[in-house]
Amino acid sequence: MKKTALIFPGQGAQKIGMGKDFYETFSVSREVYDWAGEWLGMDVKGLCFEENDKLDITRYTQVGLLTTELAMLKAVETMEIVPAVTAGLSLGEYAALTAAGKISVEDAVRVIDKRGQFMQEAVPTGGAMAAVLGLEVETIEKICMETPGLVEIANDNCPGQTVISGEAEAVRLAGEAMKAAGAKRVAMLNVSGPFHSSMLKGAGERLEPELQRVRWLDSDIPYVSNTIAELIRDKEKITPLLVRQVSESVRWQQNMKVMIDMGVEVFVEIGPGKTLAGFAKRINRKIPCITIETVKDLEKLEALKC
CATH class of the missing domain: 3.40.366.10 (Malonyl-Coenzyme A Acyl Carrier Protein, domain 2)
Incomplete structure (x- = not known):
C-alpha cells in the first residue's frame, strides 16, 4: 500500500x-x-x-x-x-x-x-480573526508585533495564506498595515472568537x-x-x-x-x-x-x- x-x-x-x-x-x-x-x-x-x-x-x-x-x-x-x-x-x-x-x-x-x-x-465578545493572502509570514509577524494591542498569527496554512487573531481593533489595524505592505487581500472571518491567540x-x-x-x-x-x-x-x-x-x-x-x-x-x-x-x-x-x-x-x- x-x-x-x-x-x-x-x-x-x-x-x-x-x-x-x-x-x-x-x-x-x-x-x-x-x-x-x-x-x-x-x-x-x-x-x-x-x-x-x-x-x-x-x-x-x-x-x-x-x-x-x-x-x-x-x-x-x-x-x-x-x-x-x-x-x-x-x-x-x-x-x-x-x-x-x-x-x-x-x-x-x-x-x-x-x-x-x-x-x-x-471570549464571548471583543475578538476577531482575518485571513491574509499574498504576504510573507515574516512580514505578517513583524506587523503583528508592531501593532498596538494584541494580534498574533493563528494559522500558517500554506504559502500565501496566513490567519491572524486577537483583539478586534488590533486585527483591523494590522490588516490595514498588511494591505499597505503588499497583501493581495485581508478578509475578516465570520467567527465567534479570536481562536488560536x-x-x-x-x-x-x-x-x-x-x-x-x-x-x-x-x-x-x-x-x-x-x-x-x-x-x-x-x-x-x-x-x-x-x-x-x-x-x-x-x-x-x-x-x-x-x-x-x-x-x-x-x-x-x-x-x-x-x-x-x-x-x-x-x-x-x-x-x-x-x-x-x-x-x-x-x-x-x-x-x-x-
Missing part, C-alpha cells in the same frame, strides 16, 4: 447534511452519531443533518464536525486503510489522534464537547483537567502536533500539547512538510469540503490529496492498495 497520511479539517469546513450518506450506508458510521448523541445528551444527528442555526456556533460546531469526521473515518477503516501518519487542523487534530489509535471515539467526542464550550465562553489561554487551562482524565492509548502510528510541528509517538506528550494548541498558532504548512519529509506518497483528507487539499496543492503539487466527503468518494481509496 502507498505510504498514506490521513488528514482532517478544522472549524469552517462544517455544513448542513455532512455525513448523512455515511450514516445511511455504514453501521459503523451510524454508531458514531448515535453514541455521540447518547454520551452528550444532544441531538447530534439533527445538528449535522437538518437545517438549524447552531452548527456555526463554536459550542456545537466542534461536536458536529468531529463526530462527522470520526464517522467517515470508521467507514474508511473498513477498507483496511492503515495510515503511516495522521494530522488534523485545530479540532481536526482530535480526529487525527483517533485515527492514530491514541484516543477512543468516546473520549474524543467528550473532550471536544468541553473544548467547544470553553472556547465559546472564553493568547486570548484563549484560559480555555486551554480549563480544558487541561478534561484531557488528564482521558485514557491515552499506545499505538505505533505517529501524529503531527499542530503546535510544535513534530511527529508525536509518546502518549505522555499529548495532553500538554493539546492544552497549548487552544491558544497557540496552528503550524499547518510545517505539519505538511513533516509528513512529506517522512516520505508520504498520498494524503487523504477526511471530512466535509476540500480545504486541506487546496493547501496541499500550494505546499507540494507533486503529492496527490484524495478528498473523502461522500460515500462515493471511497472508491478513490482502491488505488491506495496497489
Whole structure:
C-alpha cells in the first residue's frame, strides 16, 4: 500500500447534511452519531443533518464536525486503510489522534464537547480573526508585533495564506498595515472568537483537567502536533500539547512538510469540503490529496492498495 497520511479539517469546513450518506450506508458510521448523541445528551444527528442555526456556533460546531469526521473515518477503516501518519487542523487534530489509535471515539467526542464550550465562553465578545493572502509570514509577524494591542498569527496554512487573531481593533489595524505592505487581500472571518491567540489561554487551562482524565492509548502510528510541528509517538506528550494548541498558532504548512519529509506518497483528507487539499496543492503539487466527503468518494481509496 502507498505510504498514506490521513488528514482532517478544522472549524469552517462544517455544513448542513455532512455525513448523512455515511450514516445511511455504514453501521459503523451510524454508531458514531448515535453514541455521540447518547454520551452528550444532544441531538447530534439533527445538528449535522437538518437545517438549524447552531452548527456555526463554536459550542456545537466542534461536536458536529468531529463526530462527522470520526464517522467517515470508521467507514474508511473498513477498507483496511492503515495510515503511516495522521494530522488534523485545530479540532481536526482530535480526529487525527483517533485515527492514530491514541484516543477512543468516546473520549474524543467528550473532550471536544468541553473544548467547544470553553472556547465559546472564553471570549464571548471583543475578538476577531482575518485571513491574509499574498504576504510573507515574516512580514505578517513583524506587523503583528508592531501593532498596538494584541494580534498574533493563528494559522500558517500554506504559502500565501496566513490567519491572524486577537483583539478586534488590533486585527483591523494590522490588516490595514498588511494591505499597505503588499497583501493581495485581508478578509475578516465570520467567527465567534479570536481562536488560536493568547486570548484563549484560559480555555486551554480549563480544558487541561478534561484531557488528564482521558485514557491515552499506545499505538505505533505517529501524529503531527499542530503546535510544535513534530511527529508525536509518546502518549505522555499529548495532553500538554493539546492544552497549548487552544491558544497557540496552528503550524499547518510545517505539519505538511513533516509528513512529506517522512516520505508520504498520498494524503487523504477526511471530512466535509476540500480545504486541506487546496493547501496541499500550494505546499507540494507533486503529492496527490484524495478528498473523502461522500460515500462515493471511497472508491478513490482502491488505488491506495496497489
